[in-house]
Amino acid sequence: MATVERWRVRPGTTLDLSAIDTRDAAAAPGDKEATLEATALLTTRLGELQERLWAEGRRSVLVVLQAMDAGGKDGTVKHIFRAVNPAGARVTSFKAPSAEERAHDFLWRVHAAVPARGEIGIFNRSHYEDVVVVRVDELVPEPVWRARYDAIWAWEHHLAAEGTVIVKLFLHISPEEQAQRFRDRLDDPTKHWKFNRGDLAVRARWDDHQAAYAEAIERTTTDEAPWYVVPADRKWFRNWVVSSILVDTLEAMDPQFPEPADDLSGIEVV
């Protein structure tokens, strides 16, 4: 397994996303085929660790996924679920907030969706939209979104203190890769529903979004809730990195099968 430190953003870092190669696969354990094989082993290991986490029932893992459109969030969710038992994992996809959600503070809907003890929760988009999209689209005044960094920090700290290990993944793609994926959607009638013209307006403000992401990541990466920037142009490499990060995280937690609730000695099943 790779040392996942390579992708982790340390507190105090000044982050220049444009300096990070989205096609970088230098750390891969071999060529594409060898990497797929290594990923399969990590997937199996992740499944074992998740079973222990679930059996132990004391702690949880929250995986936050953020990316530009077509950045691979759905594909990453699918990849993670290939490893884990869905009974102990839940994915929540956050869309534009509903009227009821807008009537609450920005952490209300995400708090309601955090994983229970024993579970792995995956956020497909998250409260980070409220310091990125909301900022770029000027949906609230700057003092409002700027104050959210501290609110996020305090909320994630609270979750960590209660036993939730938080892993935040920014799937980093290039504008060229996004263009290619958009064209694939336009070329395939069964993918048209994934596309709307609004995606191009967002794409046109690429640099603004990248700058907002960079600052949000800098301001909210902590030892207890670190951000990782994952080179994501190549899906096979992305999946290997994500698997490595999750296995590393779970191994550090080292969940244990609990003692049985009852003394099981001498039981005969008749």
Add this chain to the structure above:
Amino acid sequence: MATVERWRVRPGTTLDLSAIDTRDAAAAPGDKEATLEATALLTTRLGELQERLWAEGRRSVLVVLQAMDAGGKDGTVKHIFRAVNPAGARVTSFKAPSAEERAHDFLWRVHAAVPARGEIGIFNRSHYEDVVVVRVDELVPEPVWRARYDAIWAWEHHLAAEGTVIVKLFLHISPEEQAQRFRDRLDDPTKHWKFNRGDLAVRARWDDHQAAYAEAIERTTTDEAPWYVVPADRKWFRNWVVSSILVDTLEAMDPQFPEPADDLSGIEVV
């Protein structure tokens, strides 16, 4: 694909569960290996159909799983998730009700967990516990649980009218198979946490539970929310039957990719 009618319980049927062979695999497309191959094809097909359901975004599917302990509910959930995109599927495992849940009517917690339009929802245990376990353990008086058949009927009818297709699966195992699976859990220290002495007390009242299931199934199987009794001693056969039923259900719904929200003609991604 098999005709799934074979396992469907028609309205008006008198159900004798003990007359249904839990090891029956006569309908299988071949031996174990051939059946696994057939199941893999069904799994792929199910994934395609789910993508259409999700893209269409108008209807949903609710899969209700019930079984005796060690009957294979978790394994079935895992099998279904092998096929589908977890972003459009959600599993809810119902345990003994919490204080807050007990403070509400018995349909409150399940209603909160039904799938949204486009989703496949899976209930691992369900409101049927409230007419089976609750009955056998005499947790409420008979007139109370008996009135629940009508309440369930009306609630499921409402969901169906709103676009939720309901499929109810009783995974039918023999007491011998349950004993073997319990022994496996006792023999393996990494499975001890799945077992507690209370499971034996439930097992001791096997016939009461089977009778309660038979009546609940008879009273609540409808054309719009049918029950299927799935021979489940052999996991490979069970998975093939479940896949066949789900593919059959989704094919009858025939979900369609929607027209794109915008006119996509002439779009250039630059």
